[in-house]
Amino acid sequence: MSIQEGRYDFGLSAAQEERAERLHDKNINIDLLFQGPLSPAAIPESISLKVKELCEPYKDEPMVYSTMPAQIITRLAASGEIAEYKEEWYKSGITAGNRELHLKDTESLITSMGEVQLQFDSCDWLVKALNAEDIRRAKREGKKAGIVTAQETDALGKNLALLDTLHSFGLRILQLTYNNQNLIGSGCAEPGNGGLSSYGLRVVERMNTLGMIVDTGHCGRQTTLDACAASASPVIASHTGAEAVYPHMRCKSDEELRAIAATGGVIGVFAMPWFVHEDPDHTTIEHVLDHMEYVIRLVGVEHVGIGTDWPMSDLEWSLVFFKEQIAPKLGFAKGDGPSTETVAGLAKYSNFINFTRGLVARGYSDEEVAKLMGGNWLRVFEQICG
Structure with a gap:
């Protein structure tokens, strides 16, 4: 492999x-937390202009106008x-x-299931990863593996049976809360910091039984700690950062990071410009690596991975509107x-x-690099999903 375009100058x-x-x-x-590959x-x-033309009639409906571009791009x-x-x-x-499935409501759930399945059905090089061996096989065969995940739970209501249905579809990772309060617990933007509800405890228990990974990426502090205490399986944060490096609501405290690691879980560090550094216009991949190194020093190299959450698979004009x-x-x-800022060194997935x-x-060994680049995620995926 030889990738010259977009190389960041590390002085190697x-x-x-x-x-x-x-x-x-x-x-x-x-x-x-793979928003791409686009x-x-x-x-x-030419694609950007075509999509904008298709979306313009819906500009007076902000939520529709905002979500349409990514949906059209998926189909194209x-x-x-x-x-x-x-x-x-x-x-x-x-x-x-x-x-990613979207579980905001029933409509988004059904729509996103169709969009996700369309990707698998249309690309003979993309396989749905139901277990760790599917990922290993994809590597051996020169294919790519898609892990079905979701960041919301609102569409579940209090119907735990839907978890079984979603697991049958292929859902293997579910985030308990997004930024705000839901039936399960408090998100990271919720000032009450209420933790898991009684229903939330039942959700965690059912996820453990099904072999579904508990994700706390957008969860509030107490919700994260409660999930770690309640789960019989490793808990993850698919995409977050270290609060001690940059104090943003989307970053996690040392207490949360230690709790996740204590379950045997993994913390994925994101590459969102506004969440890892005080100046989003001058954020580089070095700042992302700073978060990774902090968490490594805190809890060990076995508990750190990557969940970039960036760059978005969308169009610039649509991201500004969002x-x-x-x-x-x-x-x-x-x-x-999401907007027009990018992380220097990660403007494209390539x-x-x-x-x-x-x-x-930064001096990591071959073994450590392998763990950080995916080995740690694979370990947890195999332990929980088979």
Whole structure:
């Protein structure tokens, strides 16, 4: 593998560059909050204009207008009209990334199930990962694996039987709460910090029984701690950061990070410009690596992974609209949320080798790099999902 475009300047020697390429090609690399493989920088301008034309009649319906572009892009990619969909994934070197269901309500659940299944049905190189061996097999066969996940639970209501149905579809990772309060517990933007409800405890128990991974990425502090105490299986935070490095509501305290690690779980560090550094216009992959290193020093290299949550598989004009009109309604602070800022070194998914290169630059061993780039996620996935 030789990826020259988008390389971040870590000052690596020729020998280090060769080692990074070898490791990136050899390892099972997993991004557990994988918004791509497309990104605004990778989608052709002609596609952006076409999508905008299709969406314009719905501009007076903000939620519809905001969600339409990503849905149209998914269909265009599945039909083969956006060749970059496959190209970016393969150039990235990522073996597995999540394919996300939306459980905001019944309509979004049904729609997203169709969109996710369409990707698997349309791409003979993309397999649905129901267990760890599916990911290993994808690596051996030169394919890619999609792990079905969800960040919301509102569509469940109090019908726990839906968890069984979703598990049968392929859902393997479920985040208990998003930013705000729901029936399960308090999200990270909820000032009450109420923790898990009695129903939330039952949800965790059912997820343990099914072999579904408990995710606390957007959960509030007490909800995270309660989940770690209640779960009989490892708990994860698919995408977060270290509060001690940058004090943002989406980052987790040392107490939470230690609690997750104590379950045998993994903390995925994100690459959202506004969540890892005080200046989103000058955020680099070094800042993301700073969060990873802090968590490594705190809880050990066995409990850290990557969940970039970035760059978004969307269009620049749509992301600006989302940030201005939609993000505040979802609990994000003013100025937060997807927009035009990017992390230097990760403008495209094809730049993902910069993680391996950065870990090499910081002196990690081959074994440690393998764990951080995907081995830790694979371990938890195998332990819980088989």
